[in-house]
Structure formats: C-alpha cells, structure tokens
Amino acid sequence: MSTDPTTSPIADLRQQLDKTDDEIVRLLARRLQTVGLIAKAKAEHATAIRDTERERAVLARVEALANSLGISGPLTRRIFSEVIDYSVSRQVASLVDSERSHVTVAYQGQPLTYNQLAAEQYVASRGLIGRFVGLASLTQVVEQLVSGQADLAFLPIENTVAGSMNQVYDVLRERDLHIVGEDSFKVELCLAATAEVPLPALRRIYSHPLALEQCSAFIDSLSQAQTTPFADSRDAMRAVADAKDPTLAAIGSPEAVRAHGLTILRSDIGNQDEILMRYVALARAPLPVDERVLCKTSLILSTRHEKGALLRCLQVLGEYGLSMTKLESRPRPNRPWEYMFFIDFEGNVAEARVATALETLRTEALYLKVLGCYPAKATAQAAQASEVKPSAEHVVETAPAAAPAKPAVRMSKHYKLADRATRSADTLVRVGDVLIGGDGFVVMAGPCSVESAEMIEKTAHYVRGKGAHILRGGVFKPRTGPYAFQGLGLDGLEMLAAAGKAAGLPIVTEVMAPEQVRDVAEKSDMLQIGARNMQNFALLNAVGKVDRPVLLKRGMSSTIEEWLAAAEYILAQGNGQVVLCERGIRTFESATRNTLDLSAVVVLRERTHLPIIVDPSHGTGRRAYVAPMAWAARACGAHGIAIEVHPDPDKALSDGDQSLNYPEFASLMDGLGRVRI
Ligand code: PEP
Numbered sequence: 001m002s003t004d005p006t007t008s009p010i011a012d013l014r015q016q017l018d019k020t021d022d023e024i025v026r027l028l029a030r031r032l033q034t035v036g037l038i039a040k041a042k043a044e045h046a047t048a049i050r051d052t053e054r055e056r057a058v059l060a061r062v063e064a065l066a067n068s069l070g071i072s073g074p075l076t077r078r079i080f081s082e083v084i085d086y087s088v089s090r091q092v093a094s095l096v097d098s099e100r101s102h103v104t105v106a107y108q109g110q111p112l113t114y115n116q117l118a119a120e121q122y123v124a125s126r127g128l129i130g131r132f133v134g135l136a137s138l139t140q141v142v143e144q145l146v147s148g149q150a151d152l153a154f155l156p157i158e159n160t161v162a163g164s165m166n167q168v169y170d171v172l173r174e175r176d177l178h179i180v181g182e183d184s185f186k187v188e189l190c191l192a193a194t195a196e197v198p199l200p201a202l203r204r205i206y207s208h209p210l211a212l213e214q215c216s217a218f219i220d221s222l223s224q225a226q227t228t229p230f231a232d233s234r235d236a237m238r239a240v241a242d243a244k245d246p247t248l249a250a251i252g253s254p255e256a257v258r259a260h261g262l263t264i265l266r267s268d269i270g271n272q273d274e275i276l277m278r279y280v281a282l283a284r285a286p287l288p289v290d291e292r293v294l295c296k297t298s299l300i301l302s303t304r305h306e307k308g309a310l311l312r313c314l315q316v317l318g319e320y321g322l323s324m325t326k327l328e329s330r331p332r333p334n335r336p337w338e339y340m341f342f343i344d345f346e347g348n349v350a351e352a353r354v355a356t357a358l359e360t361l362r363t364e365a366l367y368l369k370v371l372g373c374y375p376a377k378a379t380a381q382a383a384q385a386s387e388v389k390p391s392a393e394h395v396v397e398t399a400p401a402a403a404p405a406k407p408a409v410r411m412s413k414h415y416k417l418a419d420r421a422t423r424s425a426d427t428l429v430r431v432g433d434v435l436i437g438g439d440g441f442v443v444m445a446g447p448c449s450v451e452s453a454e455m456i457e458k459t460a461h462y463v464r465g466k467g468a469h470i471l472r473g474g475v476f477k478p479r480t481g482p483y484a485f486q487g488l489g490l491d492g493l494e495m496l497a498a499a500g501k502a503a504g505l506p507i508v509t510e511v512m513a514p515e516q517v518r519d520v521a522e523k524s525d526m527l528q529i530g531a532r533n534m535q536n537f538a539l540l541n542a543v544g545k546v547d548r549p550v551l552l553k554r555g556m557s558s559t560i561e562e563w564l565a566a567a568e569y570i571l572a573q574g575n576g577q578v579v580l581c582e583r584g585i586r587t588f589e590s591a592t593r594n595t596l597d598l599s600a601v602v603v604l605r606e607r608t609h610l611p612i613i614v615d616p617s618h619g620t621g622r623r624a625y626v627a628p629m630a631w632a633a634r635a636c637g638a639h640g641i642a643i644e645v646h647p648d649p650d651k652a653l654s655d656g657d658q659s660l661n662y663p664e665f666a667s668l669m670d671g672l673g674r675v676r677i
C-alpha cells in the first residue's frame, strides 16, 4: 500500500474534511446574515441588542445537542460564546459605523507587532475592512491622521502590567482629536529563537522595552541573559533570525515568530497570567453613538485652585449616577506639582443626564475637554455583562439618581457658565505662579509690541523690579492699517518668552487667528484676545479648547452682555480660565482715544465670577491719564491692570502716545500702594 498521502485514502478523507470546514464557514456567514437582519429589525423597533436570557438558552441548547451527539458540551459552548460575542460586536458596529466600510488605520510599528494585530482585531470586530499603515513614531501616526491620510490612529493607552502610556495621554491633551473607539487586546508574549535551545543557553534577549518590562520576572529568572531594547518587537525578531546565533532570543507575537521562521521556546512569559492592552481609536471628528450602545466618555479636567476641588468634580459624576471607570492624574505641562485629571466614565453624551453632568462639571472645573464617547469594550463589567444597554427607556427608569435640583436662578439668554448665578464664588485664574481674582491685585506691564530682544528684556527686568507680576508684549499686532508695523510674529514670541524667563515673569500675548493658538499656547502663559477680535467666534472656540488662561479684551463697541456672551464661548468649549479686560469703548467723546468704562468693573463684579482687569493705556490713549485711571481701577474693585511701558515711548513702533517710560511706570506703581479701597 502506498504511503503517499496524495494518493492514499487519507487524501479522500482530507477532501471531505475540507468540504466540512468550508461548510462550517459558510454556515457562520449565513448565521451572521440572519444576525444582520435581526439587528435591522431591532434598530427599527428600538429594542435592546443583547438579550442575555436568549443567549443563555442558545448556549444551553447547543451544549445539550453536543452532548447528545457525543462531542464535548463545554467545547461547543465556548465556540458558540465566541460566535455570539462576534455577532453582538457586529450589531454594535452596525449602529456605530453604519456609513463606513473601508478604513485606513495608522499605528506605530510594523505588521505583526501587537499594535498592528490589535488594530486588525478592532477593525474586524466592527465589520470594517482595514488598510493598515505602520509608522515609526507616535508623532508620525498622529500627523497621518491630522493630515487626512488615515481615518483612524490606533494607539495603546494602557497595559495591565505597565500602566498608562503617558505619551498617548499627551497627544489627547494637546491635539484636537477624538476617541471614537476602544478595544482590549490580549498580549501573547512568546520567547523565540532560531532553534530549540535550552533556556540557560540564552545570552541576550531582544524586544521592545515595553515587552521586556512585561516579562521582567521571567527574564530575571534567566540570570545569564542580558536584554537589548529594540524600537519594535518585529525588528527584534528580524535581528535574531538574521544573526542565526542560537544564544539570541526575541520576545514578540506568535504571528511574528512564524513570519520569521523562528521557534517558540516558551509562550505566555508575561508577569501576569493574562496581559491586556487597552487601545483607543482616534479620529478627526467625534462619531455619535446610538444611545442603546453602552458607552464610555473620556475627558480631561483641571481643577480650580480651591480646597476640595477634585472631590467636587467627582461628586458631580456621582450625583448623576455615572460610574467612573478610570481616574488618572498627569502633571500639567510647565506647571510643577500641578495636575490634570483624565477621567473615563460610563455614559453616552447623547443622554440628557450625561449632557447635564458635563455642563455642571464645566462650572466646577477650570478646564474641561471631552476626549470622546465610544462603545465600551475595556471595562471590568463590560467583559462580563452586555455590550449593549437594555434599552433607552429602561435606562431612564433605572438611572441611579435623578438630576439634582438646581436653585431657581434667573439665567441670561446668552451666558450661563459665566453667570454669577451659576457660581457665587470668585473664579481664580492662575497665570504662571500668579493668581488673578479674589482679593489680589495683579499688574501686567510691558510694551505694546515686542520690538527687539534687548528692549523686551530690559523692560521685563525694570517692571519686575517695580512690582509687576506679568509681562505683556504684542507679537501679532492688530493694526488699523496694513502698512503699520505688524509685529515680530513667532520670533518676537521667542524674545518675549526669553525675557519673561530671565526676569521671572509669566507672559501674556495676543493671538489673532485660530491657527496661531497652538504655537502661542505652547510658549505663552496667557493668551490675549484683542478688542477687535472679541466676537471672532472661531478664535474664541479655538482658545476655548486649550488649557491656557485667556485675557479677553472688551470689543470697542460691545456691550457688557455681548462681552460676557463672548466669554461664554470660551467657557462652553471647556476652558474656564477667562479674565476680562476693560480697555475703553467708542463714544462721542474725542478728548481721549476711548472712553474707559470703569462702571463696567462694578457691573461685572455683580454679574460674573470671572476676574476683571483694566487697561487704562488703551482706555485713555494718553500717557498723562494712565496712572490716575489705574489708581481708579484699583479703587473701584478691579482685580488688576494692564499697562503699556516702553524704554523710549516717543520712538515706539506702536502706541507710543499712551506708553509710559520707566520713571512714569515707577510713579504709577508708587501711587497704587497708596490707593485706599
Ligand atoms: C494691545 O493690548 O496692545 C491691544 C492691541 O489692545 P486692544 O485689543 O485692546 O486694542
């Protein structure tokens, strides 16, 4: 009898087996088709997607059938659990990604690394077809998404051994991107070499530092082996395969091991039995999710400079019955020992109670940014319980707590976050180490425009010596005519930042366009919105998205109501760090450049909790009038002043007439100390 498997009876049997396998796959496809029809019917009738009773019955039925056919019941149950999970994911996907089918996904690394395998798992679970673009760095991945070359950036955010990925949190903080999905991926850590060698023979182990960290206990047990970090676990595998040295091994995915023809020496070498990586999918725009899908919402917040501030924010979530799944603190950039908090909670922003909770949080927090709302996958309960909530009506009935009663207050039509009725205590805004608001009185001083490194540094030192707290200086100048000096731009900003640093003063400078906000926010401690831009809504929205204090000057023909409505734009975007600046308005009076409206200070102290400062330089336009009006500002209850100071005002490139020279500034400061309130 021939032993050739291609001619033996085995060949026939194998053919039969192949047919059966094909049939199983076809049946699975048919099952999914029916699932699709059910999903449609459910969508029309707004019923729950997951029916745990029905799932239990299905599993019991197939298990009994398996037992009666003499095959393993538990095995059949496991297989069907997987099939049902997959079906549910597809139904959720149909509610989430109904309009998309193909997506380009950028990730960091190479094919068959954990990042790529996880991206593939995510895309498949959503019933999408993916094109995967592996890039060398996180920055490149983000750029790929921002530039529109990718639809999604798929990034690891947390690991059950190594904890949070700080760089990804920084991306979420800095960029205007949105989390549209998450997934939990099982990291299978395999040790592989070119041949089956005994573990004590290994001298060097290659892998990505994160993989090495996750297997540290196992590696420590190989006392003779050293580790070498690689940019990528795939590079590590390749290096081992190329070197053909049996004393070398690499750690990576089983898929990568196979791709390089290596031999697995040991699987599951991680510090924990099961290592999971949580991933987030980022997109350029948020993706609304049907209310029936169990969602998580992620946000960043900075707390107020008050005792118990974080506790009050967390209480808001509790009051609205929102369960928090994660709280992470990260240092605030350039603010030693100050923190911002990343919070995940279960809830969909489409639900009224979530919307109200977020609105309340905006009044409690100094800065709040919603990072995204997306179907929950990586939650302790979600792993067990349903991925889909019972039904919208049911949830309303069982919501743990109704919205807490709010005091009945008169709400202005255009502003509520800025309204004193929403928050009775004064808001304190921190600029560098300086607090504006409350009982303090803050002096901002410096030239209208930064004209050179030397003049700004000299002025910074001078005003600091006389007691100023913040250095001002324009680098993007809003000039009446296009031929006037327009400012030194980003070069000027470097000079201003260096001068501030040298003198130990935080800096404030004007931004004129949304596209400047990111660069200026990086270098400046406070962003100024000039009078001419008070109702530039795109600009207000842009500064509302960054975690930087904003000095909002009053438009020269704006009412106090319009001014507060402009502030509301910034607050509504999540940035609560707004300081108002009265700088004079246009009236029929021509003796002064503008009419400084000091009565605005008393009106604002009554109507809003935001700090208010006065700019008597632009308010009067005449050097001689500046000091008396600065003193008057203090007397009427302003939280500070902004004064233009120039080493040689007659030669100033802008606003020389209203700029004080050094001795004039010194005498202004001297008089300020004598003002009685
Ligand atoms: C400035 O502060 O230099 C300035 C241009 O102010 P405003 O926008 O109030 O005119």
Ligand code: MN
Binding pocket: 448, 449, 618, 644, 654, 655
């Ligand atoms: Mn000016």
